[in-house]
Amino acid sequence: MHDNAATIESFYSAFDERDFAAMAACYHKNVHFTDPVFGDLRGAEAAAMWHMLCDQAADLAVTVAGVAADDTSGSARWEATYTFGPTGRKVHNRIDAAFEFSDGKIIRHIDTFNLWKWMRMAAGLPGALAGWSGSAQNKVRSTARKNLDRFLAEHPEYDAD
Template identity: 55%
Template sequence: MNNAATIEKFYSSFNAHDAASMADCYDDNITFQDPAFGVLLGDEAKSMWRMLMKGTDVQVTYSNVVANDNAGSADWVATYTFSKTGRKVVNRVHAEFEFKDGKIIKHSDTFDFWVWSRQALGISGLLLGWTGFLRQKVTEQATGRLKQFMGK
């Protein structure tokens, strides 16, 4: 499978809520990073997708998939209900990938945290979403939920 096909498999599995197939695209030593979870390594990254796929209504579209032998990128949009507040979110994300032996070894997602926080958190996101304080609080809560999910 070429690297563009790996990206396509990752996002089609994401839209199908198939966390096992998503994790299969990752190398065991994956490094994942995004504004909500910060940096996750190895099984943490794979478990994050397992946790996020439980009972979700997420719908994913993706475009602009580009890849060569070592790196790739894609743009994707996730539409879902944020479980903590019940608010609808449309998150526009740009992903960068690095590959080794047909597996993703590094996955970095970037998105506008303030736009996301306004949708997900409402007035507190509107007023504080641009601050490092709120971003740190969201990351602490997200990684705390992940640790609990992983039984740590």
């Protein structure tokens, strides 16, 4: 197994164990993370987002498959199953991940998934009815950003200075 593939495996194993520090150790200090909910996060913001998600996940289970990597890039398909706190609904999200590496660490991480499907799982009928609309998806993004900003304010260890 290529060292970068092992890094991907370690990242998701740590996520399954809710070990945000081990996840952050897989990231380059200048990491750029992107997904449909949080958008673009850089550096400490990305590590803080995983920390926040680990703290919130009482019943999180993470699996990863199809891990592949070479000297510069990698990919994986991962799944997260958890209860979405605000609604108490069970979510089983399937995510395609793409990676770029620098100095043996993840410097670019792109997660791709269908936000409308996620909203249907997380919010039920309201998510199914409105989840396709840009305004509903932007509300999810805005809420996620506000939650991350609040988390960052409470965790000075992620201060970018």
